[in-house]
Amino acid sequence: MNVVFYQITKPLNIALLKAVIDEKLQELPFTNCSTQEAQRLGFVCAVPGTADETSTDEPWHLDLPNALVVRIKEQQKKVSKRAHAKEVERRANLVMEEQGRRVNKKERQDIKDQVMLEMLPRTYPEDRYFAITITSHWVAVPVTGYSAAESLLSFIREALGTFPVIPVRVMNSPEVVMTSWINNGAGPDDDVTLFGTMTLADPADDGVRISCRDIEPFGDEVRAHLEAGRRVTSVGVMIENLFGAVISSDLIFKNFQLAEFLQEELEHTKTDTTAAEYAAWHIIMADAMDQAVQCLPRWFGSDQEVALPAVMTQAQRNEFMQKLSKAMAEDAE
Known part of the structure; x- marks a missing residue:
């Protein structure tokens, strides 16, 4: 999936928000488009698969450690x-x-x-769902660009009354920094591997981009592009045992995926309900996205004096991973 991160300008009290958010979301439930509407948004129950997805008997937010997830349903008629x-x-x-x-x-x-x-x-509507992760200091929206993200965040703001968010800001040009990674022959951190999905562009040729797949990021072909004056506008990054994604110069993470061993453990974990499996996936995903947010100021510089607090403490992370490992071992037996 793709992820656009936003920074919350005034830290949220997550515990307080969890106590009141269901009531607020239920004031804007999803209903189908009218005959003359092209699009409609609405909140639905937190866990997919509910028979009545706007039932007030079901929770409307997913409760995670130091975070929560809400779901927005979009119905759109795409006229040819x-x-x-x-x-x-x-x-x-x-x-x-x-x-x-x-x-x-x-x-x-x-x-x-x-x-x-x-x-x-006469146009048949299409439905899409967006699971948006909210922490005290950042928000993750699973869309491809800022325009789509702003639409969903505005809808959350309408429900909550206030929702002070801005795109994550960095001090240094991501293009310049990512290009320096390639020139220096190494990723930004010791546990970060760069892989060969990347885009290069010449600042003098506005709009002209070269897309590369399955290419050696430090190879001669890429270096030739850099020597010709091109800059890296997106590159694949993989943090060991955590996640992989393609990060672009606008700080959007594309094809964001959990590390393979995390996916395997989640797939082999037995739970009593679909809701528990869904929650387990989002807990791990929220932790991975939190690590991604923490990387941005470290890689590109930040004007923030105080670092963003982690969604999960190391103790919470270790406890959860022990549970996953135990469940996987039991399943193997």
Whole structure:
């Protein structure tokens, strides 16, 4: 999955938020789009698979150590752009044939709006779910860009009344820093491995990018691009026994995945309910995302005087991993 991180400007009292958040979310439950709506958002129960996903008898947030997860459901009708444009053109040509003139800009926009209103009721809606992790100091939104993230965060803000968040800020240019990693022949930390999914761009050629897959990050081919003046705009990073992702210059983590051994332990862990399995996955994922957030100021510099507190203490992390290892051993027997 992709992850966009935001920093909370005024630390949240997570314990207090957990006590009141269900009631607030239930004031904005999901309902289906009306015939003339193109999109609708709404909150649903925290755990997937609930028969009635807006039941007030179920929890509306997932309770994690020092964090919580809420789910937003989006329903969207994606009208075919090609079909829409074809119908608009047909009606504009009809005006030309009947009245002997071209439609002006305002008339064309009116035609576009009318065609959209007629096509929306005939368009089948698509549903998507977003599980958003909230801690006292940061928020993780599983989307591909800031525009989509802002839409979901604004909806949370509408429910809570206030939600002071900004994109995570760093002091140094990520492009310059990531390029220095390649030039220096090493990742930012001893436990970080760079892998060959990367993008390079020449600052002088705006918009021209070179995408590479399965390439040696410190090899001659990449070095030739750097010697030609190109910079690294995204690169794959893997933190040992934690997670792997492709980090881009806008600080979005793409294809964020837990380390293989964590995935294996989660897959082999027996739990009593789907809710418990879902919670276990999010606990580990929240810890991995927390480590990712901690990496950003360390790698790219920060203007923050105080480091963000960890979601899980080392003791909590060790306890949880012991439980996973024990469950995996029992399953093997």
